[in-house]
Amino acid sequence: MPDDLAPVVEALNRRFLLDYPRRAAHWFENTPARSACNILKDYPLEVSLPVWESLAPGAGEALLALLPDDDARALLRALDPGRAAVLLAGLESGEQERLLGLLTEGTAEELRKLMAFPPNSAGALMDTRVRAFRGSVTVKSAIQQLRALLPRTLRHVFLVDEANRLSSVLDVQELMFAEPGQPLAELSRPVRAAVTALDPREDVVDKFERLDLDELPVVNIDGELLGVIRHAALVDALREETSVDIQTMVGASKDERALSSSLFAVRKRLPWLHINLLTAFLAAAVVGLFEDTIARFTALAVLLPVVAGQSGNAGAQALAVTMRGLALREITIRHWLEVTAKEVSTGFLNGVAIALTTGTGVWIWSGSFGLALVIAMSMVLSMVAAGLAGAMVPITLTRLGQDPAQSSSIILTTVTDIAGFFSFLGIATALAGMLSG
Numbered sequence: 001m002p003d004d005l006a007p008v009v010e011a012l013n014r015r016f017l018l019d020y021p022r023r024a025a026h027w028f029e030n031t032p033a034r035s036a037c038n039i040l041k042d043y044p045l046e047v048s049l050p051v052w053e054s055l056a057p058g059a060g061e062a063l064l065a066l067l068p069d070d071d072a073r074a075l076l077r078a079l080d081p082g083r084a085a086v087l088l089a090g091l092e093s094g095e096q097e098r099l100l101g102l103l104t105e106g107t108a109e110e111l112r113k114l115m116a117f118p119p120n121s122a123g124a125l126m127d128t129r130v131r132a133f134r135g136s137v138t139v140k141s142a143i144q145q146l147r148a149l150l151p152r153t154l155r156h157v158f159l160v161d162e163a164n165r166l167s168s169v170l171d172v173q174e175l176m177f178a179e180p181g182q183p184l185a186e187l188s189r190p191v192r193a194a195v196t197a198l199d200p201r202e203d204v205v206d207k208f209e210r211l212d213l214d215e216l217p218v219v220n221i222d223g224e225l226l227g228v229i230r231h232a233a234l235v236d237a238l239r240e241e242t243s244v245d246i247q248t249m250v251g252a253s254k255d256e257r258a259l260s261s262s263l264f265a266v267r268k269r270l271p272w273l274h275i276n277l278l279t280a281f282l283a284a285a286v287v288g289l290f291e292d293t294i295a296r297f298t299a300l301a302v303l304l305p306v307v308a309g310q311s312g313n314a315g316a317q318a319l320a321v322t323m324r325g326l327a328l329r330e331i332t333i334r335h336w337l338e339v340t341a342k343e344v345s346t347g348f349l350n351g352v353a354i355a356l357t358t359g360t361g362v363w364i365w366s367g368s369f370g371l372a373l374v375i376a377m378s379m380v381l382s383m384v385a386a387g388l389a390g391a392m393v394p395i396t397l398t399r400l401g402q403d404p405a406q407s408s409s410i411i412l413t414t415v416t417d418i419a420g421f422f423s424f425l426g427i428a429t430a431l432a433g434m435l436s437g
Contacts, residue, residue, distance in 0.1 A: 014043065014047055017043060017047050017048060017050070017051055018047055018050070021050035021051045021053070021054045022054045022162055024051050024054075025051050025054035025055045025056070025059075026134055026136070028040065028051065028055065028059070028063070029055060029056055029059040029133075029134070029137075030137065030141055030145075033062045033063055033066055033148075034066060036063055037063045037066040037067060040052075040063065041067060041068065041071045045074055045075065045078050049075075049078055049079070052075060052079065052083075053079065053080070053083055054164070056131075056132045056133065056134065056160055056164060057086075057090065057130055057131065057132040057160065057164065057224075057225045057226070058090060058129075058130055058131030058132055059131070060087050060090075061087055061090035061091055061129075064087050064088075064091070064099070065091060065095055069102055072099055072102060073102040073103060076088075076099065076102070076103060076107075076111075077103065077107065081110055081111060081114055082114060084111055084114075085111050085114035085115045086128075086224075086226065088100070088111060088115060089115045089128040089226075089227070090128045090129055090130070090227075091129075092129075096115075100112065117197055117198070118198070120200055120201045121197065121198050121199065121200060121201065122195040122196065122197055122198070122199045122200075122201065122203070122204050122216075122218050122229060123197030123198060123218065123226070123227075124201075125201065125204060125229045126197070126218040126226065126227035126228060126229045127227055127228055127229070127230060128226065128227040129227075130158065130225065130227050130228050131145065131146065131157075132157075132158045132159065132160045132164070132166075132225050133145075133157060133158075133159055133160070133184055134159065134160065134161075134184075135159050135161075135167070135168070135183060135184055135185030135188065136183055136184075136185065137183065137184050138180065138181050138182065138183060138184070139175060139178045139179060139180050139181070139182050139183075139184065139187070140180035140181065142157065142175065142184055143175065143176070146172075154172055155171065155172055155214060155215055156169050156170065156171060156172060156215050156228075157169065157170050157171075157172060157175060157184070158191075158217055158225055158228070159184055159185065159188050160224075160225055163222075163224070164224045164225065165219075165222065165223035165224055165225075166191060166194060166217055166219050166223055166224070166225045167188075167191075168185070168188035168189060168190055168191060169188060169189060169190075169191050169217070170184060170187045170188040170189065174187055175187065191217060192211055192213070193207045193211055193213065193216060194216065194217045194218065194219050195207065195216060195217075195218055195219075195229075196218070196219055196220065196221060197218050197219075197220060197226055197227075204216060204229060208231060213231070214230070214231045215228050215229070215230050215231070216228065216229045217229075275410060276410050276413075279410065279411075279413070279414035279417075280417075282414060282418060283414065283417040283418050283421060286417075286418050286421045286422050286425070287304070287421050287425065289425070290425035290426070290428070290429055293425060293428055293429045293432065294425070296432070296435075297371075297428065297432075297435050299366055299368075299371060300371075300424070300425065300428055303362065303371075303375055303424070304420075304421065304424065304425075306358065306375070307375065307378055307379060307382055307420040307421070307423070307424045308382075308416065308417050308420040308421065310354060310358075310379060310382070310383065310420075311379075311382035311383055311385065311386040311416040311417075311419060311420040312386070312412075312413060312416045312417070312420075314347055314350060314351075314383045314386040314387060314390070314416075315386035315387070315389050315390040315412045315413075315415070315416045316390065316409070316412065317390065318343040318346070318347070318386065318387045318389075318390025318391050319389075319390040319391075319393060319394060319408060319409070319412050320390075321343075321390075322339060322343070322390060322391050322394050322395065323394045323408070325339070326394055326395070326398060333395055333398055333399045336391075336392070336395045339391045339395065340388060340391045340392060340395075342391075343387035343388065343390055343391040344384055344387050344388050344391075345387075346387055347383040347384040347385075347386055347387025347388070348380065348383070348384050348387075350383055351379055351380035351381070351382070351383035351384055352380055354379050354383065355375075355376035355377070355379040355380050356376070358375055358376060358379055359372040359373065359375060359376035359379075360372070362375050362376075368435065369434070370431055370433075370434030370435045371435055373431065373434065374424065374427050374428045374431055374434075374435070375424065377423075377427050378420070378423040378424035378427050378428075381419070381423040381427075382416065382419050382420040382423050382424070385415070385416065385419035385420075385423070386412075386415075386416045386419065386420075389411075389412055389415040389416060389419070390412060393408050393411050393412050393415070394408055
């Protein structure tokens with residue numbers, strides 16, 4: 001190029017970037033990343049910034065990772081914090097920390113907060129390493145870029161419009177067999193479902209199950225593509241949550257691991273053990289109310305654990321089913337009446353069946369019809385109370401804005417013990433004449 005034309009070309013390029021940043025972004029998206037980066041960094045930020053803000057998801061992240069440190073620092077400081085956070089979120093964690101280390105502590109902390117999402121939200125489950133395309137991109141160009149940027153586990157390609165809003169999707173398998181020059185828009189289909197980054201995990205689970213999806217795109221409030229949730233990642237998250245629920249139900253911290261230090265375990269468990277001790281004293285106090293009855297009929301002391309254990313098991317069953325329903329969004333707190341009625345009726349029917357078996361066994365063992373009647377009646381009452389408690393404890397905790405798994409087993413055990421002891425010893429006191437006979 002003649003030297004006298006260079007300033008003219010430079011001026012035209014600058015004008016083009018300023019006046020048509022979206023069209024310029026399209027060109028950079030389909031240019032090898034290294035070449036695109038070298039061109040963009042040669043322009044001052046006031047010229048290139050609109051282009052950076054218009055790049056499709058995946059393209060901007062690839063270019064940012066190639067920028068020299070000084071240019072990357074300047075770009076991240078000039079970009080809107082939300083946009084900067086989106087760019088950083090699409091990078092590997094090590095690259096994120098490297099770039100954040102270029103910024104002041106306050107700016108870096110602000111971006112970290114913007115990249116973080118609540119633990120049970122869609123944003124916490126998504127993979128931000130997603131490459132989106134325009135509908136005008138050809139099959140050949142898309143395949144070349146996907147081979148260089150994305151993992152082999154990719155199943156879908158997402159398309160975005162001029163404003164980077166999610167517009168459509170196509171299967172990678174279909175992409176592989178299409179004509180090289182065919183535009184992606186001709187192959188794509190409407191998106192069946194999407195979630196926003198702050199949607200609860202229950203909504204994600206519901207869409208995966210109801211629509212039988214293997215990937216679910218995540219968008220922001222403006223409809224811009226942020227990432228994708230893959231079915232395998234969701235399964236892993238649910239498996240981890242299940243293991244955490246098992247620990248929290250019995251008062252162990254969700255942060256404790258099998259190889260955590262003893263001091264850490266003690267610090268996390270001891271408060272709940274004290275709470276459990278308090279509830280045990282409550283149950284003991286109920287037994288103390290009937291001390292005279294137990295002193296007169298020592299067989300009652302032998303049978304107390306039978307009633308308490310059976311009602312505890314029945315309550316644990318109701319608790320597990322209800323908590324699973326809440327976790328998978330099969331039910332909400334609005335279904336409390338139906339769930340409670342179901343568990344109470346289940347407890348009653350199971351109680352009658354167990355009462356017949358227990359009463360028969362106690363009658364054969366003791367020869368006392370009165371003692372058999374007492375334990376049979378108390379078994380029915382205690383199992384009904386256990387079903388009621390097993391349904392109401394997690395629903396009540398959810399209604400109060402608490403984690404339904406948090407030590408619900410301790411609360412349930414207290415209720416079932418008190419109900420079992422009170423019903424058994426109360427009926428025994430009322431029917432003392434039959435026992436003595």
